[in-house]
Amino acid sequence: MSILWFLLLALGLVAAAIDGNLSGFTSGALDGAAAAIRLAIGLVGMLALWLGLLRVAEEAGLTKALARAIRPLMRRLFPEVPADHPAMTAMALNLGANVLGLGNAATPLGLKAMDELQTLNPRRDTATDAMVLFLVINASSVQLIPATVVALRAAGGAQEPASIVGPTLLATAVSTAVGIATAKLLARLRPAEEASVRLEIEGG
Amino acid sequence: MSALISILEVISTWAIPLFLVGVPAYALARGVKVYPVFVEGAKEGLQVAIRIVPYLVAILAAVGAFRGAGAMDRLAAWLQPITEPLGIPASVLPLFLVRPLSGSGTTGLLADLIESEGPDSVASLIGAVVHGSTETTFYVLAVYFGAIGVSRYRHAIPAALMAEGAGIVASIAVVRLVFG
Numbered sequence: 001m002s003i004l005w006f007l008l009l010a011l012g013l014v015a016a017a018i019d020g021n022l023s024g025f026t027s028g029a030l031d032g033a034a035a036a037i038r039l040a041i042g043l044v045g046m047l048a049l050w051l052g053l054l055r056v057a058e059e060a061g062l063t064k065a066l067a068r069a070i071r072p073l074m075r076r077l078f079p080e081v082p083a084d085h086p087a088m089t090a091m092a093l094n095l096g097a098n099v100l101g102l103g104n105a106a107t108p109l110g111l112k113a114m115d116e117l118q119t120l121n122p123r124r125d126t127a128t129d130a131m132v133l134f135l136v137i138n139a140s141s142v143q144l145i146p147a148t149v150v151a152l153r154a155a156g157g158a159q160e161p162a163s164i165v166g167p168t169l170l171a172t173a174v175s176t177a178v179g180i181a182t183a184k185l186l187a188r189l190r191p192a193e194e195a196s197v198r199l200e201i202e203g204g
Numbered sequence: 205m206s207a208l209i210s211i212l213e214v215i216s217t218w219a220i221p222l223f224l225v226g227v228p229a230y231a232l233a234r235g236v237k238v239y240p241v242f243v244e245g246a247k248e249g250l251q252v253a254i255r256i257v258p259y260l261v262a263i264l265a266a267v268g269a270f271r272g273a274g275a276m277d278r279l280a281a282w283l284q285p286i287t288e289p290l291g292i293p294a295s296v297l298p299l300f301l302v303r304p305l306s307g308s309g310t311t312g313l314l315a316d317l318i319e320s321e322g323p324d325s326v327a328s329l330i331g332a333v334v335h336g337s338t339e340t341t342f343y344v345l346a347v348y349f350g351a352i353g354v355s356r357y358r359h360a361i362p363a364a365l366m367a368e369g370a371g372i373v374a375s376i377a378v379v380r381l382v383f384g
Contacts, residue, residue, distance in 0.1 A: 004302065004309070008266040016273035028272020032264035035319045036312075039264075040257045048249030053227055055245025056238050060231035111351045118352045126356040127349065135348055135360055139341040140367035145219055146336025152315055153332060158323035164332045165219045166212030167378040171337035174374035179367025186359035 042155025050147040054102055063105065066096035077137075077180070078130050080120075087116030091134055101143045110138060129187040133180065140179040141172050209382050256308060263312025264319070267298075271320065291380050293327035295320075296334075303334060304341040304368055311335070329383055333375040338368050 016025035057063075067089070074092050081087050090113035097106035113134060121128050127135075146168050154161035228238045270276055280294035287294050299313040314335050317328045341364045349357060 004305075005262065005266055008270045012266075012270035012273040012275045015270075015275035015278060019274050021272075021274055025269050025273040029265045029269035031272070032266070032268025032316070033261050035268070036257065036260035036264040036315070039315050039319065040253060040260055043256075044250060044253040047253045048246040051249035051252065052242040052244075052246035053224065055248070056231045056236065056241050057227045059236045059241045060227070060234050062227065062230065107347070110348060114348050114352045118354075123356075125354060127354050127358045127360055131349075131354065132358055132360045132363060135345060136363045136367055138348070139339045139344045139364040140371065141337055141339040143336065145223060146332075148311060149314070149332045149336045150220070152311070152318060153323045153328075156315075156318035156323040156328075158318075160216070161323075162220050163213075163216050163383075164329060164336065166215035167329075167375070167382050168333050168336035169215060170212060170378050171333050171371055171374040175337055175367045175371030178370035179363055182366040183359065183363040186363055190359065 039152070039155050043151050046147070046151035046154055050151070054100065057100055058102060058105060062100060063093055063096040063102065066099055067092035070095060077133060080128075081117070081130050085116065085120070087113055087120065087130075090116050095137065095142060098138065098142050099144055101145060101147055106138075110134075129183075129191075132187065133183045136179040136183045137176060140176045142176055143172065144169070212378075212382055256311065259308035260312050260315055263309060264316050267313065267316045290376070292376055293321075293325075293330070296327040296331050299331045299334060300372055303338055303372075304365070305343075307340040307343065310340075324383075326379065326383065329379045330376055333379055334372055337375055338371040341365065341368055 012025055012028070016022050070092055071088075074088060074095075075083050078088065078091070081091075090109055094106050094109035094113050097103075097109055114131065117128060117131050117134065118124065120130070145165060149164060149168070150161045153164065228242075231238050231241075267276075276295065283294045283297065287297065295317060299310060299317070302309045302313055314328070314331045317325070317331045321327050341361075345357065345360055345364065349355070349360075
């Protein structure tokens with residue numbers, strides 16, 4: 001990110017120098033900084049409202065209720081993890097928190113799930129199929145309501161800030177489905193056992 | 205197709221109101237003191253808003269300079285032959301590249317699109333749907349695998365990037381379909 005950020009500034013300066021448009025570069029930077037503060041002020045109210053509501057959801061045990069609801073699905077996705085293993089519970093709670101958009105609660109639950117999955121791992125430095133699938137689901141976003149995006153749109157004066165909620169849900173369903181299918185397919189094409197056997201032969 | 209669009213519209217209109225009423229209703233039924241709990245969470249909202257200000261300043265200033273200098277127009281002109289037939293505004297491309305690397309960077313780029321092209325422009329809408337439907341892949345992989353000392357990721361990166369790419373393609377298609 002540091003390199004990308006520097007490139008934006010450096011390439012901007014090069015373009016400005018070629019066109020002799022250095023004042024455009026300077027005023028662009030200053031206007032951008034001022035716009036950041038205007039946007040942030042617009043965001044405060046929405047974010048406070050949303051995080052207040054999320055705290056209520058958490059306190060009411062909605063994460064646990066969701067985790068229970070997705071258990072049958074979890075068993076089909078992770079057949080190699082025993083149904084009553086603590087890894088299953090931690091993964092379900094993590095996904096439940098992610099669905100609600102509770103990022104701060106989801107991360108520690110996800111790390112706990114990885115810890116538990118590691119106890120089922122025969123090779124501690126190599127990811128298991130379950131770990132990869134769990135991470136791909138986490139990395140493909142399963143959030144129901146993209147609150148930050150709605151807040152940004154509201155702060156920017158959108159006609160209907162929430163109009164992107166339905167389209168986002170459809171797009172996220174596609175990305176999660178493709179992620180799961182790819183992870184399952186690649187796991188079958190190159191199983192972990194085979195990879196580790198090959199490693200041992202290579203290692204002599 | 206029009207049925208799909210109206211379903212998506214109903215979800216968009218109802219999701220937040222239902223959540224706003226449904227969550228407190230469920231919580232009250234389970235004996236949660238909703239008001240003080242809400243206020244406690246809202247305090248955290250203030251902290252989150254303050255925490256993202258420096259990121260917004262960094263991104264909006266840099267992109268502002270890039271655009272003010274005319275570099276964005278040049279880039280768009282170069283990429284137009286590729287992006288136009290696909291229906292992708294060139295100005296949203298940087299957001300696609302930053303999305304798997306940095307969540308706050310993506311938020312900054314989306315804020316910049318909304319500021320410079322308006323919240324209901326096609327570029328902003330695509331950016332918004334991509335932001336909401338994908339995650340910071342490399343951050344998630346690094347933190348989760350790092351925490352348990354796994355260094356052989358096997359097929360995690362290709363599968364996660366496939367998901368990311370599918371999310372971007374789906375976002376463009378859905379925005380084109382719903383918002384024209």
